[in-house]
Amino acid sequence: MANVMTPVLLVAVIGLVCSALLVFASKVFHVEVDERVTQVREVLPGANCGGCGFAGCDDYASNLVADEALPCTKCSPGGAAVAAQIAEILGRAAGAAEPEVAQVLCNGTCGASKKVLEWQGLQSCKGAKGWFSSPNACMYGCIGLGDCVNACKFDAIGIVDGVARVNRENCVACGACAGACPQKIIKLVPKKSQVHVLCSSTDKGAVARKNCDNACIGCMKCTKVCNFDAIHVEDNLARIDYSKCKSCGLCAAECPTGAINSFRKLPKKKAAAPKMTPEQIEALKAKKAAEKAAAAAKEA
Amino acid sequence: MVNLIVIFMAIVLVNNFVLSQFLGICSFLGVSNKMSSAVGMGGAVVFVMVIAEAVTWPVMQLLNKFDIGYLQTVVFILVIAALVQFVEMFMKKYLPALQKALGIFLPLITTNCAILGATINAISYGYSFAESMVYSFGAGVGYMVAMILFAGIREEKLYNTEGVPTPFKGVGIILVSASIMALSFMGFTGMFQ
Known part of the structure; x- marks a missing residue:
């Protein structure tokens, strides 16, 4: 019995000490975070693309809360839906974001x-x-x-x-x-x-x-x-x-x-390239093939 | 002193964690696509390896005292995970700049096999405390060297995959280049006894 108890107890004690340490640390090293920051961060997509101009979603969230004037429409991946949610959390007008x-x-x-x-x-x-x-x-x-x-x-x-x-x-x-x-x-x-x-x-x-x-x-x-x-x-x-x-x-x-x-398909006044006759296309193909062969020969 | 230098050089070059012991391959392939993140990840690994070693070495003495050394894997995972969590909280409060620099990498590597491997290896070789500290630092540096070299290769050569045959494109050519790199590191074999 003692053989089983020692390791179980020891590991349990180590686990307890670790968790006590973490609980202690979370109290002592607690950094005050505005709960709105957490909320805003949860709404943001978390792609960390940096499109808003900040170093990731976390950074944008904390800046949004800190800076009243910062528009909440900067998140392009999130789009209008995310902007509206952020605006709701922060209690301001969303403003329309042009996609x-x-x-x-x-x-x-x-x-x-x-x-x-x-x-x-x-x-x-x-x-x-x-x-x-x-x-x-x-x-x-x-x-x-x-x-x-x-x-x-x-x-x-x-x-x-x-x-x-x-x-x-x-x-x-x-x-x-x-x-x-x-x-x-x-x-x-x-x-x-x-x-x-x-x-x-x-x-x-x-x-x-x-x-x-x-x-x-x-x-x-x-x-x-x-x-x-x-x-x-x-x-x-x-x-x-x-x-x-x-x-x-x-x-x-x-x-x-x-x-x-x-991007709209409108009939163009002048075609970008004049249409080639089948003979011309054949000639071009032959020329390309010859070039390729020459390049291959060179490499070899 | 010479002994410590030999341990350090041997683990950085000859027994490189990534390239000859194949530990930490996942993060090695995953985070090496950019030089900046490779450096960040490498720095975080060095940092965590050293503090993990500093904590697990005394823990191992404790386990040996009770004659339950076979539990080292379980206990080490527990201790390292808690430790990294603790260090992160500590840094958030007192060293926010460092926390920002290591960023996401710190929690990512809490139970990375390279970290666990370094601590367990150092103990199985029967190193003293000083020796195992040097060993784990060297292991971290070796990981960082491999990361940076590979990120360099990927940034420069694997950008443009035009010359790569279609079946090899993507992960295939990355694995091939990683193994060629590992082969080249075999050239260091026998440098240190």
């Missing part, structure tokens, strides 16, 4: 944008930009090495054809990609707006066009066609005033280079 989404303002795809060098260093946009302004001829556009993809915690951005593209369904507008982009071409835009100028080049029209087929050349056609005074050319680049834009897509249809993109 936002990240948008990459560049359309310099592999075919459209000219490359000036093959970057083989560190595969990160920051690295490439650190050595050269950009491996592309256009020094404003997307470098396409995926710093934003690595920053995104929601799997909402990917590199397609050399340019970062946002998956609008997954995007929660936390702004992590915008912060990671060394070119600063990712912007948070109202989710409801469908028309965007997918170019960030402030080069003069001729230069911009030379560097990239899809560049904004500042021709002002969009300004003239807009019925709502919502698009203006500044520094050789068309810029949309989202507070006025009704996403009608007229400018996108008018744009000669295809720099303005509309």
